[in-house]
Amino acid sequence: MGSAAGNSDREAVDGLRRRHPLARGIELLTLMTDSDHDVHGVRELAGRLEVSPSTAHRLIADLEKLGLVSRTANGSYRLGLEYLRLAWTTTERYPIQEVSRDTLQELTEQSGESSFFAVFGEQRLKMMFALVVESSHPLRYTLPLRQQLPLHAGASGLAILAFLPAQIQASVAHGRLHPATDRTLVRSESLLDRLAIIRSDGYAITHGERIEGAIAIASPVFGPSGTVVGSAGISLPEARFNAAHTSSLAGLVKQSARQITDYLTGARDPRTGIARK
Template identity: 60%
Template sequence: MSTNETTAGSEQSPDRQRHPLARGIELLTLMVDTGEDSYGVRELASLMGVSASTAHRLLGDLEKLGMVGRTRDGAYRLGLEFLRLAWATTARLPLEEAATDILGQLTERTGESSFFGVYNEQRQQMMFTHTVESPHPLRYVLPMHTWLPLHAGASGLAILAFLPDETRHEIVHGPLPALTARTRVDPGKLSDRLDEIRRDGYAISHGERIEGAISVAAPVFGLSGTIVVGDIGITIPESRFNLGTESELVRLVKDSAAALTDRIASSRVAIRPQPNKVQSNGVA
């Protein structure tokens, strides 16, 4: 074996022996840092310096875990489970701090408990991950970190209404358990209501998830500004709800959701690296 062959082999050996977990994390890091909406298999393979088959295998494993997802044209993007985990990483993340700050302002301005909920694409469910409690002694405590259906209550409907058509149709025509006597379980009526929510940009519900609770929620979108990742809202005891303040509450909720969407979008600019630097580091 020649010296050149030995050298080439020794340079490639670490790449061949790199653990799949390390490669998976590396792939996710590239998708986060480059900040594109979606990626082709060959594009990711080129960025990582690996074969297309290796990249495809890594993507398949990550897709099973919900860390990446596919677009309608077959490209890959960061999965919503990945985003949920990012949100759940306590106050270390700037976005977590941004959400807490926005929720605090929303509760201060409305006097009501505010919440942030995230959507999981694989489960087709949502969960409350952050809340700021109302100062009023009478308030509802939301079930934190518990997967909940999307068809019941404004917190789920504000997400469901903005999902892709196929996903929305699948959920609307799937099981629709009645959580309370007010939960809408008729697919036709539910579809009509979702059309209204998309038109108005927010959802409001009266006792559909929790008896006696009124909720107002608006969608929060991810990096692209088009994929719904969760929502922001408030919950109010029915006995304290004043119909005359509804329009103002809706405005505050929609403004808060838009502010968080803007924070998410601006964060991608802040972490965008120089593309040439990624390749020059010999990432494999």
């Protein structure tokens, strides 16, 4: 009796899933979330959902309009910025969030400055600050959380842009580069040269390029597939910045970014903070 009832319940759920686009859309997001891969093809998702490719494509198109998934340059799909925004907003106690916060807290304690974790939104080629740990200094800059910001203005975005594929860098560099301040790079050639330096150094440093009077240092954070997914760094007032400390501050930032990368890739246990062998 129990087995028959269980089978009946599962069949009812399966029937609902096949009939209701919302249920199938949620299932599709769940498959992408639980997958070991960052990007997915339409046929792959169709097979896993047990629907036709045309049905899967319609579901993905609807989710893309909402920003829940985004299309990559080669036509595959990945989770979108809006999905990530919702995840970060509603999962304050999720281990990755907790450990990332601990990493930023440590970075703030070691540097004495506000620290941040920014994430990349592939759909709109923008970024947003997902997490900020404020310094104890009375004079500090408050970073805007969960607002979509351009990649070319500020260390947080430049550290991401420098490690994106060359065609995306070119697309951004040759697009409309609006100045956030008088110091923002808006010449394509200068921006591309700057990105090459950032790739070589492993971090970006900016002086008032997004916020007047603010210094920022950021390093890229990578996901499970090795693609850049965001950046980690610090922000401080220009009046408090000592150029002689650039190397040590950059070292702290790069170490923190690597640590968050380890959590995201599974190289480090997010619950214990211990590196996995």
